[in-house]
Amino acid sequence: MKTFTYEKATTVAEAVRDIDRAGAKFIAGGTNLLDLMKLQVETPDKLVDISRLPLGEIEEREDGGLTIGALVPNADLAADPRVIAKYPVLSRALLAGASGQLRNKATTGGNLLQRTRCYYFYDTAMPCNKREPGAGCSAIGGFNRILAVLGTSENCIATHPGDMPVAMRALDATIVTLKADGDKRRISIHDFYRLPGDRPDLETVLEPGELITHVELPAPPEGRQVYRKVRDRASYAFALVSVAGVVKVADGKIASAALAFGGLGPMPWRDGAVEAALVGQAPSDAAFAAAADALLADAKGYGSNDFKIPLARRVLIATLRELTGE
Template sequence: MREFAYLRPTDPAEAVQLLAGAPEARYLAGGTNLVDLMKLGVERPRLLVDLGRLPLGGVTPTEDGGLRIGALVPNADLAADPRVRAAYPVLSQALLAGASGQLRNRATTGGNLLQRTRCLYFQDTAKPCNRRSPGTGCPAREGVHRDLAVLGASEHCVTTHPSDLAVALAALDAVVELLGPDGARTLPVTDLYRLPGDRPHEEHRLLPGELIAAVTLPPPAPGARCAYRKVRDRASYAFALASAAGVLAVRAGRVAHVRLALGGVAPKPWRAWTAEQRLVGGPADEASFTAALEAELADARPLRDNAYKVPLARGLAVRLLCDLAAKGADR
């Protein structure tokens, strides 16, 4: 076992300074991903900065009618929060689809967003991987890639982002609050992640030492319904082959408001901007939903063994939107 130092600051600014001054340090929250990667030898920090004593918990209402979720709120608590279940059921559904009960009790909001890929080559230090060791190659392209990306990938990396929570937050227009050495700033959750391009080891837009302090949700759109759907290899505790988070408001049979994000198909939560633009103002029916998803997926570039993800994602998202439209019509 490689030795490492372990510190438990009680002030967020102290935690930021500890990490900013130590390139081989890592923040530790629930540890459900980091500890596994340390056991595999993928992560080899010399310092762990435990965030558990920081005042970054709680779910509180915002002045405009939204919610502010502390970065250390456990996934189980967030999924069970009555305000989340009532106003943002897509978020609760995504969390409950994401892991076992034991993991949800430990995993945190901030840590969930920053979990790393489960690509087999990334997790095996005996194999090359551009995301883990830049410049070594991406054997997944010709190797085992059934579960990997069909959108947003590159010749250097075809991984998928594993978070269900991030997909739901992308559809909710959530904003992350960041705290770093230069102070606080915010980013839309859709801007938190980077596509691999030719630098797949740069996974997100956090600056050195920055931590996620909270996630803010805007108030629900008037008349909108929302939901999360996920397809996986087994009924529980499995990562998405494809998933969809949708928010839809229908008035007089036409789409008044729509947000759609896809999971399991790209290196980051995939906000379906093209589909949304095509849908707003149009008829809320299966034909329109299908045409919009076909336009969204037109740039998909599947590999040898994952072409099934394109019709799977399309069908999943279309069925989700149809169900939301039907529920909206009952109001």
């Protein structure tokens, strides 16, 4: 591991002030960052420890929603009675991620910023545009079984590995940040992540030194909530395909739908065309197949991940059956 300096921040203002140069990183749970540092994929020359900041509370909002501190552990968020009662899709997504030990340590803010698990990103002997822009993408034409089939570019086909962010995208979460100059920002999760394009190393719209402080959830949506995850084994495995869904059925028709997907794209994936294909339709396999057609219209496999396209179709249809009681 490369030598680095380490500081503990005692206030939020101090934390952003201490990120005073390129190469510095915030650290809280460290469940992803420390692994990357050991492999020298990440080589910060300074770590600012934010684990003791007062950002570990879950508070109710006047609109019926929740404000979640960035340092709330995944295990605590999944077990919170308000989350279980109002946002079961989020609780289930959190419980589907990693292991109990990691959920005890991993934080809400850190979970949003997980890096890809692409094999070539982790292997510093192999070219990777996400790790070193301009180096090339070894995954295209390589072993890409776990990688993306939506939203890719000729420079990168890495997939986002998270579960919690998929549920939060279905719930229309807002991410609250503090910038290095002291300004605050509220960023819709729909605008938070970036497609790879020609700069796959830039994964979010965060500016250097910008700190996630909270995540806001709006009032709980109407309808049934489901999180379904397909993976290689039942524990400690990332999604091949996952679906976070919120669907309301009224008068025999789908009145509203919010669907987000994991394992398919470089970010938690949501496509309005999928929901538009459902709203106003009676729940049926024909309507569900139309939604799957909309989701996968631009899907592209790269060899060993071709199976994800028919798998995504089956998982979406099964999830919609559960959401609508069909």
